[in-house]
Structures are given as structure tokens and as C-alpha cells.
Amino acid sequence: MPQACKAIRETLILGSGPAGLTAAIYAARGRCCPLLIHGQQPGGQLTTTTVIDNFPGFPEGVDGTALMDRMQEQAERFGTDFVEGEVTRVELAKRPFKVWLGDECYQCQTLIIATGASPRMLGLPNEWELYGRGVSVCATCDGFFYKGKKVVVVGGGDTAMEEASFLTRFADHVTVVHRRDTLRASPPLEKRARENKKITFRWETVVTEILGDKQSGVTGVRVLHHPSGEEEEIPCDGVFIAIGHTPNTKIFKGQLEMDPEGYLITRGNCETNIPGVFAAGDVQDAHFRQAITAAGSGCMAAILAERYLEGLDDQEE
Structure with a gap:
């Protein structure tokens, strides 16, 4: 039998690459109590990269897995919770948004999608x-x-x-x-x-x-x-x-606007067509696909999510 939905989180983050983990760091520091859901490859594609030579702050380069481990430790330090599992469906028609991992249902007031794009x-x-x-x-x-x-x-x-x-x-x-x-x-x-x-x-x-x-x-x-x-x-x-990438957006089809390739369409920054749902990293970036640009958009998504939550609080007063 399906389980009842878990308590509503202020912010739920999908994906643990540089976009997702940066969003988690900023959301946690903003006291948005984030929960991050990652799949079977925590850290995303960077964990398959032996040396990253162009991420600022590492003049000698840094191992991809080591960089993502440090980002996760930083997110945990500020209070991010982590859950492993594959998202099987989402419901974004109204708040709280619902995300399922099999029969487990998670609820949130804001959702940050950082599921990335897989190289073909x-x-x-x-x-x-x-x-x-x-x-x-x-x-x-x-x-x-x-x-x-x-x-x-x-x-x-x-x-x-x-x-x-x-x-x-x-x-x-x-x-x-x-x-x-x-x-x-x-x-x-x-x-x-x-x-x-x-x-x-x-x-x-x-x-x-x-x-x-x-x-x-x-x-x-x-x-x-x-x-x-x-x-x-x-x-x-x-x-x-160089035969292209496939954005990991299949579960959002019919709910979020996408371009013909399946990348999530964002308006000016990280906002999707649904208020309270944000996208960061390669899932909405078909052009740059860099760890640093993904991290930057994760930061923006978290700040926007925090501002959105503040707006909800103002409406309830």
C-alpha cells in the first residue's frame, strides 16, 4: 500500500551535482531546511572525472569525486538532509509539490531541479x-x-x-x-x-x-x-x-515547459513556468555545461527559492 506523504519541507532539491549541492549549501544557510534527493551516482558526472583543472580555488586541480565529497560535506555542515533514490513521478500542479520515490511521497513548498543531462x-x-x-x-x-x-x-x-x-x-x-x-x-x-x-x-x-x-x-x-x-x-x-546530451527531464514532461531537446525552459534566471519550481545546472543549460556555471545557477535557484518562501510567509500574515 502507498505510504502517506512525509512532512512538508520548505525546499526539496533533486540532483547532487555541483548545481544541486550548491543549491543545498545556500538553502541550508538560508534556513530553508533543504532535503536533497540523489540517485545511484551521488555527485553526478563529475565523479567520473579524474582531474578538474578549471574549478576556481584549486590551482593544482582537484579530483572530481573529492570535489563533490567536499561540497556534500559543506551542505551537511549547514543542515542539509540527504535521501538516496530514483524519482519515479512528480506532481507539480499545486503546492505542496509532491515527489515520489517508488511508494514514498515527499512534499515541498519549493522544488529545485538539478537532475543534469547525460552525454550521448x-x-x-x-x-x-x-x-x-x-x-x-x-x-x-x-x-x-x-x-x-x-x-x-x-x-x-x-x-x-x-x-x-x-x-x-x-x-x-x-x-x-x-x-x-x-x-x-x-x-x-x-x-x-x-x-x-x-x-x-x-x-x-x-x-x-x-x-x-x-x-x-x-x-x-x-x-x-x-x-x-x-x-x-x-x-x-x-x-x-560530441553527439549531444539528453537532459534528465522525462518525469517532468507535460508539467514543465521544455525546448524541443527536452531542456527545461527558464525565464531569465532559474524560474520555470510553475512558481516555486526552479531549475539549475545542465538540466536547463544546453550551452555551457561547466561545473562552475552549474554551481552558479544552483546558488541563484536557492536564493530565488528563499525569496519565494518569504513571499508565502508575507501572504499568510
């Missing part, structure tokens, strides 16, 4: 094993590590062309592997990539295997040219998968 991967056996060891989904995050090296970018859209062009600042050479014979990228981005002498294209080609192991990292890729059926190995030091 190639589906190859060892891509996660080599993630952070030569396999990346973010040139801005990792490009610096490939000074004087050779890299492969997989994809043919705007993201792939932006990544390829950015990587030429560091890498000696960038090979773009695209499964079609034309790009899907916008004309300006395509023109910039095609005119860059450091970039070459492999058309109608797919990556069938990423070569390397945990000890040596990525050493190359095996590719298949569809028209000819020929296979070839391309030596490289890194593989950047």
Missing part, C-alpha cells in the same frame, strides 16, 4: 572504462590536457564543430569522424572547421572500437568506412564524443 555515448564496450582517461565529452573541460597531441572528435553537428575548432588551440591535429557525407552544423561553424588546417574529416565513417586501457589511456580508434567496408586504425591520444 557511442555504445562501445570500453568507452566508460576509458572515460577520463582519454575519452571525453567536453573540450572546454579537457582540451588543455592535449597540448601537442592528436585527438579524434566524433560527430557532425554544432557541438562537434565547436569542439573540433576549440581543440586546435591545443592539439597538433584533430580528426573529425562523421557517419554522414555532410555536416549538420550551422554554416558559420562548418566554414570555420573546414578552413582550419589542423582539422581533417573522415566522412561516412563510424568508430567501431576505442583502443587503449586504463593504464595507458586511449591510444587510437578503429573506424569503419561504410561505402567501402574498409576498416582502419587512427592513432590518437584522446577521443571527444
Whole structure:
């Protein structure tokens, strides 16, 4: 039998990446008594990153898991409560908002959604094993590590062309592997990539295997040219998968406004179309996808939630 809903919390936060944990720190310091619900991967995608070199305050870099552990400790210090579980449904039509973890129902006056976006991967056996060891989904995050090296970018859209062009600042050479014979990228981005002498294209080609192991990292890729059926190995030091992200918003469909890709639409800051429901981090940011920008939006969402709660208090007086 379904259980009765638990006591109403002032603020409920979904997600424990930099957006969710920063929101928790600010909400707890604002005495909004936050409860944070995280899934099976506490800390989010950053826990799969070995070294984060561009987060302010860590001149020597910081391990992704260590950074998220410290953020969680900070949130706990100020009084954030944590619950592990997968959210199965939400009800946002009226306050208190309801969030279910299976049969368990949680209620809140304000909800901060920081569920992130998952990178689309190639589906190859060892891509996660080599993630952070030569396999990346973010040139801005990792490009610096490939000074004087050779890299492969997989994809043919705007993201792939932006990544390829950015990587030429560091890498000696960038090979773009695209499964079609034309790009899907916008004309300006395509023109910039095609005119860059450091970039070459492999058309109608797919990556069938990423070569390397945990000890040596990525050493190359095996590719298949569809028209000819020929296979070839391309030596490289890194593989950047740039075939898009999928925002983790499925459970909010029909209740919150989204763009065609499924990203939550926010108005100017972190406000969704439902008053009292806020979104922060990659779940509403298809452009930057950085730990620092996610943390910043988590801060904004928590401050907005606190102000919303103050408005409710004023109405009740």
C-alpha cells in the first residue's frame, strides 16, 4: 500500500551535482531546511572525472569525486538532509509539490531541479572504462590536457564543430569522424572547421572500437568506412564524443515547459513556468555545461527559492 506523504519541507532539491549541492549549501544557510534527493551516482558526472583543472580555488586541480565529497560535506555542515533514490513521478500542479520515490511521497513548498543531462555515448564496450582517461565529452573541460597531441572528435553537428575548432588551440591535429557525407552544423561553424588546417574529416565513417586501457589511456580508434567496408586504425591520444546530451527531464514532461531537446525552459534566471519550481545546472543549460556555471545557477535557484518562501510567509500574515 502507498505510504502517506512525509512532512512538508520548505525546499526539496533533486540532483547532487555541483548545481544541486550548491543549491543545498545556500538553502541550508538560508534556513530553508533543504532535503536533497540523489540517485545511484551521488555527485553526478563529475565523479567520473579524474582531474578538474578549471574549478576556481584549486590551482593544482582537484579530483572530481573529492570535489563533490567536499561540497556534500559543506551542505551537511549547514543542515542539509540527504535521501538516496530514483524519482519515479512528480506532481507539480499545486503546492505542496509532491515527489515520489517508488511508494514514498515527499512534499515541498519549493522544488529545485538539478537532475543534469547525460552525454550521448557511442555504445562501445570500453568507452566508460576509458572515460577520463582519454575519452571525453567536453573540450572546454579537457582540451588543455592535449597540448601537442592528436585527438579524434566524433560527430557532425554544432557541438562537434565547436569542439573540433576549440581543440586546435591545443592539439597538433584533430580528426573529425562523421557517419554522414555532410555536416549538420550551422554554416558559420562548418566554414570555420573546414578552413582550419589542423582539422581533417573522415566522412561516412563510424568508430567501431576505442583502443587503449586504463593504464595507458586511449591510444587510437578503429573506424569503419561504410561505402567501402574498409576498416582502419587512427592513432590518437584522446577521443571527444560530441553527439549531444539528453537532459534528465522525462518525469517532468507535460508539467514543465521544455525546448524541443527536452531542456527545461527558464525565464531569465532559474524560474520555470510553475512558481516555486526552479531549475539549475545542465538540466536547463544546453550551452555551457561547466561545473562552475552549474554551481552558479544552483546558488541563484536557492536564493530565488528563499525569496519565494518569504513571499508565502508575507501572504499568510
